[in-house]
Amino acid sequence: xxxxxxxPTVVFEAKSGDLQDTWLQDFDPVKHACSxxxxxxxxxNNEIGFYWLSEVFEKTTKKTARNGRDIRLLIxxxxxxxIDSAFLDFCDTHQILVGVFxxxxxxxxxPLDVSLFSPLAIYYSQNLDNWIMKSQxxxxxxxxxxxxxxxxAFEKAFSVSNIESGWQKTGLxxxxxxxxxxxxxxxxxxxxxxxxxxxxxxxxYIPPAAMRQIPKLLKREAxxxxxxxEMQGLKKxxxxxxxxxxxxxxxxxxxxxxxxxxxxxxxxxAIRDANIQKE
Numbered sequence: 001x002x003x004x005x006x007x008p009t010v011v012f013e014a015k016s017g018d019l020q021d022t023w024l025q026d027f028d029p030v031k032h033a034c035s036x037x038x039x040x041x042x043x044x045n046n047e048i049g050f051y052w053l054s055e056v057f058e059k060t061t062k063k064t065a066r067n068g069r070d071i072r073l074l075i076x077x078x079x080x081x082x083i084d085s086a087f088l089d090f091c092d093t094h095q096i097l098v099g100v101f102x103x104x105x106x107x108x109x110x111p112l113d114v115s116l117f118s119p120l121a122i123y124y125s126q127n128l129d130n131w132i133m134k135s136q137x138x139x140x141x142x143x144x145x146x147x148x149x150x151x152x153a154f155e156k157a158f159s160v161s162n163i164e165s166g167w168q169k170t171g172l173x174x175x176x177x178x179x180x181x182x183x184x185x186x187x188x189x190x191x192x193x194x195x196x197x198x199x200x201x202x203x204x205y206i207p208p209a210a211m212r213q214i215p216k217l218l219k220r221e222a223x224x225x226x227x228x229x230e231m232q233g234l235k236k237x238x239x240x241x242x243x244x245x246x247x248x249x250x251x252x253x254x255x256x257x258x259x260x261x262x263x264x265x266x267x268x269x270a271i272r273d274a275n276i277q278k279e
Contacts, residue, residue, distance in 0.1 A: 003160035003161075003163045003164050004064075004163075005158045005163060006056060006057065006060055006061070007033040007034055007035055007056060007060065007264075007265075008034050008035070008154060009034070009035040009036065009037060009048075009052050009056055009262060010034065010035070010036050010037070010146075010147070010150070011036075011037045011038065011039060011042060011043065011044055011048060012036065012037070012038045012039075012042060012143060012146075013038070013039070013040070013041060013042030014038035014039065014040065014042075015040055016250075017038060017039070017040060018038065018250035018251070018252065019036055019037070019038045019250065019251045019261075019263060020143075020250060020251065021250070021251050021271075021272070021275075022143075022144050023036075023143045023144050023146070023147075024036065024147065024251070024268060025144055026144075026147045026148040026151075027147050027268065029265035029266065029268050029269035029272075030265075030269075032147075032151060032265065033265060034147075034151070034265065035052075035055070035056055035262050035263060035264045035265070036262070036263040036268070037051070037052075037260060037261065037262050037263065039260070044079070045260065046084050046086070046087075047260030048260045048262070049079075049084075049087060050084075050086050050087055050090065050260075051260055051261065051262040052262055053074075053087060053090055053091070053096075054090060055262040055264060056262060056264070057074065057096075058090075058094055058096070065095070068094060068095055069095065070095065071095050071096075071097050072095060072096050072097065073096075073097050073099060074091065074096050074097065074098050074099070075099045075101070075110065075111075075172075076098065076099070076100055076101070077100070077101050077106050077110070078100055078101065078102075078103060083098075083100060108170065108180050108183060108184075109170050109172075109180065110170065111163070111166025111167050111169075111170050111172065112166065114165075114166050114169050114170055115162050115163070115165045115166035115169055116157055116158060116162055116163065116166055119156070119157040119162060120153055120154060120157035120158070122157075123152070123153035123156050123157050124149060124150060124153040126153075127149040127150075127152060127153055128141075128149055131145065131149060134232060251263060251268065251271050252271070
């Protein structure tokens with residue numbers, strides 16, 4: 001098991017259906033292996049699901065499957081965008097075996113749900129909290145801010161150890177059905193470890209006159225730290241506002257058919273290069 005991860009695909013909500021270039025201003029096609037799509041609801045649909053299959057999953061996994069000659073396993077839930085006829089026909093003709101989980105089972109059977117989505121949510125929330133603190137609430141979170149918060153969280157959460165843990169905890173690899181069956185057939189262990197680590201401390205004599213100065217020093221240090229963070233936050237806010245004043249442009253190639261599109265890194269780069277030439 002390689003512990004590798006497929007490039008994620010981010011679906012933005014776009015009432016017009018067009019992906020805007022300002023939403024990807026922190027995205028570098030050379031550095032970031034990530035794809036993008038948009039829909040009126042911000043959720044995937046049949047078209048996006050199919051293009052993800054053909055543009056992301058097929059092209060990425062084909063390289064490690066002897067150019068598509070080896071059978072690949074794609075584990076999915078029962079979402080409609082995954083199991084329509086076009087999706088399944090493509091899998092059938094490209095040596096992709098589809099495993100569909102029964103309803104309400106992914107929290108035990110899906111490696112993503114078991115070991116990856118939870119740390120991703122935690123790390124993203126931490127990044128968001130830091131962003132709010134630095135901007136001091138003076139600027140509103142927009143779609144253009146999402147990627148710079150998401151990508152570091154994704155890289156941290158989707159580590160080799162977390163990926164391998166997901167497969168192991170679901171009993172899929174190494175194959176061990178008992179891991180899941182034992183969770184269903186037995187009551188959860190409610191034993192609480194009440195052991196507490198003992199701590200030791202050493203004391204050092206400080207003259208009374210010096211002791212009286214400590215609260216003042218601590219207060220001044222705290223004030224300096226607050227001012228420092230406020231200055232950093234104001235600088236960050238100014239930069240964010242400058243970025244948001246840039247005009248928006250739809251990411252579109254001249255030959256696009258108007259339906260759902262998965263914007264891979266190479267496609268984003270090609271569109272940006274074409275726009276630069278026009279300017």
